[in-house]
Amino acid sequence: xxxxxxxxxxxxxxxxxxxxxxxxxxxxxxxxxxxxxxxxxxxxxxxxxxxxxxxxxxxxxxxxxxxxxxxxxxxxxxxxxxxxxxxxxxxxxxxxxxxxxxxxxxxxxxxxxxxxxxxxxxxxxxxxxxxxxxxxxxxxxxxxxxxxxxxx
Numbered sequence: 546x547x548x549x550x551x552x553x554x555x556x557x558x559x560x561x562x563x564x565x566x567x568x569x570x571x572x573x574x575x576x577x578x579x580x581x582x583x584x585x586x587x588x589x590x591x592x593x594x595x596x597x598x599x600x601x602x603x604x605x606x607x608x609x610x611x612x613x614x615x616x617x618x619x620x621x622x623x624x625x626x627x628x629x630x631x632x633x634x635x636x637x638x639x640x641x642x643x644x645x646x647x648x649x650x651x652x653x654x655x656x657x658x659x660x661x662x663x664x665x666x667x668x669x670x671x672x673x674x675x676x677x678x679x680x681x682x683x684x685x686x687x688x689x690x691x692x693x694x695x696x697x
Contacts, residue, residue, distance in 0.1 A: 563616035570609030622667035668675030
């Protein structure tokens with residue numbers, strides 16, 4: 546699985562909004578500067594997040610962006626899906642829509658298992674979890690294995 550720059554920027558922007566939830570709306574420029582994200586690129590991402598129901602925007606001098614729901618109610622997967630689509634695809638196709646024959650037939654259950662694991666992790670972690678640096682125990686346990694940090 547590859548996390549696109551767009552998804553990375555979207556999650557970072559959403560986390561910035563989660564951390565500043567009591568500060569009122571934040572301007573895209575401020576988020577872009579704080580997270581080192583190209584401003585124009587972030588504007589497009591925030592518009593997708595607005596259309597996807599994750600953020601509200603407010604115009605005017607005191608305007609900006611804020612989360613549309615509590616950070617506890619928005620998973621990392623929600624953010625990625627809004628800006629990038631399905632979490633796992635093969636050649637742009639969702640695994641249940643694929644079919645293989647012969648020796649490759651068992652690839653389909655492998656792709657389904659991969660998707661299930663990605664969903665379990667990303668759907669199980671909220672913006673609040675990451676913003677508070679309190680990841681769920683099953684996620685933290687995966688990071689405790691030194692092999693998780695190595696490049697194969």
